[in-house]
Amino acid sequence: MAPINQLPAALLAACAVFLALAAPLLAGNPDMLQDFCVADYKSLKGPLRLNGFPCKRPENATANDFFSNVLAKPGNTNNPVGSAVTAANVENLPGLNTLGVSMSRVDYAPWGVNPPHTHPRATEIIFVLEGSLDVGFVTTGGYLYGRTVCKGEIFVFPRGLLHFQKNNGGAPAVAISAFNSQLPGTQSLAVALFGASPPVPTDVLARALQIDGGVVEAIKSKFPTNY
Incomplete structure (x- = not known):
């Protein structure tokens, strides 16, 4: 294969355009391949799903x-x-x-x-x-x-x-x-640090925040876990 400095200018330009276009595609949700995909909540059997919700049949969607x-x-x-x-x-x-x-x-x-x-x-x-x-x-x-x-x-x-x-x-x-x-x-900084379940170890937070362990426990008491 030829060194990169010997490749045709047109090919280098095409590669640059491809990379410029590829970067934004990684930044958000995947593009859809249909007009819409109304979420069908009823068809979910459990909390796990690949990426998003299953679709309703288009004829079953309403305004x-x-x-x-x-x-x-x-x-x-x-x-x-x-x-x-x-x-x-x-x-x-x-x-x-x-x-x-x-x-x-x-x-x-x-x-x-x-x-x-x-x-x-x-x-x-x-x-x-x-x-x-x-x-x-x-x-x-x-x-x-x-x-x-x-x-x-x-x-x-x-x-x-x-x-x-x-x-x-x-x-x-x-x-x-x-x-x-x-x-x-949304990940709240305070909840992530002081309301996680199982809890983040007190000695870890005390050392990271350079405060006393008793202060950490007092703050944790204000953020009961939701799990």
Whole structure:
């Protein structure tokens, strides 16, 4: 085979285009090969599935499979963090199956926080409907990109990076998030560290966070496991 510097220029250009096109295909959900694939929840026999939900037969789909009013009502922000996330994803909107998109509504009490978390399967773009938020994400190198986002403005959180939002005012705030995944997933930093089941060993957390083991146990008591 000829050395790469001796290959025809046209072939090198074609390879470059192929690689450029291939990279985005790895970043989101797989492309569908049909008009739609309405999720058929009834056909599931257990919690395991390959990637997404089985499809209804197209003739059994209805307009209601593509409709939801789940984001119409504000979430209950009367909780320790002062925020509520309402998701519209494939688990409650069957028409999203295989389409590779979803949305969430985030309501914030005055000074409420959407705590640090990640979305392992999606990039997020947030649009502030009401109020003003202090937002930010942290890179893998530990750099914080943060700023204030006001009503009518947007901000992007890259896929998989730790990020947060905080209402910086004394009135309620509302934002809408969009994702390039039908089920972006959410991993809360605090819950992952202090509410895992079985629990992350206390001595591991104490050493990692450089705090006393008693403090770790006290924090764990605030995050009962859900398993």
